[in-house]
Amino acid sequence: MPEDLEQEPEVAAQLFGDRIELARSFADDLARHGEPLGLLGPLEYPRLWTRHIINSVLAAPLLRGRVADIGSGAGLPGIPLAIARPDVEFVLVEPMERRVEWLQRSMDRLELENVRVERARAEELHDVLTVDQVTARAVSALSKLIPLVVPLLVHGGDLVLLKGKSAEAEIEAARKVIRKHGLVDVRVEELGVDLDTESTRVVRATAE
Numbered sequence: 410m411p412e413d414l415e416q417e418p419e420v421a422a423q424l425f426g427d428r429i430e431l432a433r434s435f436a437d438d439l440a441r442h443g444e445p446l447g448l449l450g451p452l453e454y455p456r457l458w459t460r461h462i463i464n465s466v467l468a469a470p471l472l473r474g475r476v477a478d479i480g481s482g483a484g485l486p487g488i489p490l491a492i493a494r495p496d497v498e499f500v501l502v503e504p505m506e507r508r509v510e511w512l513q514r515s516m517d518r519l520e521l522e523n524v525r526v527e528r529a530r531a532e533e534l535h536d537v538l539t540v541d542q543v544t545a546r547a548v549s550a551l552s553k554l555i556p557l558v559v560p561l562l563v564h565g566g567d568l569v570l571l572k573g574k575s576a577e578a579e580i581e582a583a584r585k586v587i588r589k590h591g592l593v594d595v596r597v598e599e600l601g602v603d604l605d606t607e608s609t610r611v612v613r614a615t616a617e
């Protein structure tokens with residue numbers, strides 16, 4: 410186990426409730442295998458909970474129905490979200506074989522029944538997969554991400570895209586693409602501001 414691994418912050422039990430043991434198990438796996446499998450850099454261990462697991466799970470209250478997490482990679486934000494919301498169905502979409510194997514192994518270990526892993530690029534699933542919501546974190550800038558993910562949404566479906574400080578600038582740069590793909594009510598929401606942790610910024614938008 411890495412020596413500089415972040416201790417579980419108090420807010421974790423608050424956010425995961427009676428699912429905290431599953432979150433601990435995922436954090437433990439990620440700490441053991443993240444760097445060897447090329448899923449996380451060594452600098453991420455001192456902020457594994459705050460920057461990755463808590464950052465992801467803060468979006469849990471926004472979710473409903475069937476959700477595709479695009480470019481899931483290490484399982485972020487998809488796995489913490491699926492742990493916190495067993496009532497929501499998740500498809501983790503990831504093209505890279507090694508990452509897909511990691512995701513599938515994580516699902517088997519955690520025995521999450523509300524998750525399936527799909528090895529594909531988002532654009533290969535247009536006309537194949539339809540969902541109520543799409544989540545994504547650190548996949549690409551909005552102007553490139555929107556054409557990949559909006560075709561997956563049902564009419565009235567919406568985007569929950571985890572973004573950092575660049576959110577407003579990315580929206581500005583994606584104006585044309587936003588119009589072309591019929592997105593309305595595009596906005597940035599800051600989650601977790603009233604909690605003892607770093608907040609998470611999400612770009613929300615609805616497909617007309």
Ligand SMILES: C[S@@+](CC[C@H](N)C(=O)[O-])C[C@H]1O[C@@H](n2cnc3c(N)ncnc32)[C@H](O)[C@@H]1O
Nearest residue numbers: 479480481482483485504505530531546547548
């Ligand atoms: C920087 S990683 C981020 C992983 C994870 N979301 C996170 O926040 O740690 C980007 C991931 O997106 C995946 N990806 C890139 N292009 C994609 C596409 N067109 N469709 C689906 N996944 C894609 C990559 O394989 C990679 O695992």
